[in-house]
Amino acid sequence: MVGVSPSNEIAQKTLTAHPDRFVGAFEIEPNKGIEGIREMVHMYEKWGIKAITAFPCGYFPQVPINDKKMYPFYAKCCELDIPIFCCAGIPGPRVPFKPQHVELIDEVMYDFPELTFVTRHGCEPWTALAVKLMLKWPGLHYSTSAFAPKHYPKDIIDYANTRGADKIIYAGYFPMGMHLDRIMTDMQTVPFKDEVWPKFLRENAKRVLKLT
Numbered sequence: 001m002v003g004v005s006p007s008n009e010i011a012q013k014t015l016t017a018h019p020d021r022f023v024g025a026f027e028i029e030p031n032k033g034i035e036g037i038r039e040m041v042h043m044y045e046k047w048g049i050k051a052i053t054a055f056p057c058g059y060f061p062q063v064p065i066n067d068k069k070m071y072p073f074y075a076k077c078c079e080l081d082i083p084i085f086c087c088a089g090i091p092g093p094r095v096p097f098k099p100q101h102v103e104l105i106d107e108v109m110y111d112f113p114e115l116t117f118v119t120r121h122g123c124e125p126w127t128a129l130a131v132k133l134m135l136k137w138p139g140l141h142y143s144t145s146a147f148a149p150k151h152y153p154k155d156i157i158d159y160a161n162t163r164g165a166d167k168i169i170y171a172g173y174f175p176m177g178m179h180l181d182r183i184m185t186d187m188q189t190v191p192f193k194d195e196v197w198p199k200f201l202r203e204n205a206k207r208v209l210k211l212t
Contacts, residue, residue, distance in 0.1 A: 083116035145171035
């Protein structure tokens with residue numbers, strides 16, 4: 001999954017040349033209001049994006065996960081039947097963390113029961129809460145982006161090995177922070193059960209992103 005935008009020619013060329021290997025995702029800007037919705041629809045119609053992404057703590061001004069500025073984007077995701085991948089938990093940059101508190105997801109899933117919401121970047125230090133919410137809401141998932149496999153939270157590994165095999169999705173962080181060689185070397189020590197691996201590495205993403 002690669003980030004594509006109206007100005008990102010490299011991503012556009014990648015999607016055009018290798019549609020069998022890459023899918024597009026669009027980073028929304030909720031502070032733009034209806035213009036942001038128009039951009040999202042344009043990227044869906046022109047580039048066939050399979051998801052949108054969001055960084056609540058990174059917007060200026062910040063836009064919490066449950067902020068009503070986000071609601072039109074959640075509604076449009078339901079209408080287009082695509083997921084949102086949204087950062088949750090303490091962010092790496094030195095900005096206030098409150099917009100990404102995992103508890104905020106509960107209200108969103110209540111208001112949008114059809115939404116497929118995938119957390120990014122760890123949900124720490126509220127991984128136990130994230131698990132409880134995934135048990136509660138069918139559309140809520142967790143991706144392992146930005147974490148080296150040896151640092152996957154124990155709560156998430158235990159959940160995948162018990163009731164959550166269909167909810168945990170592999171995601172890397174290349175080229176932003178970790179090379180694929182590092183990720184896949186560390187991956188060999190992750191204690192997932194044998195039956196979890198196919199879902200974690202492939203099947204869950206195929207289902208959420210609706211890949212053939």
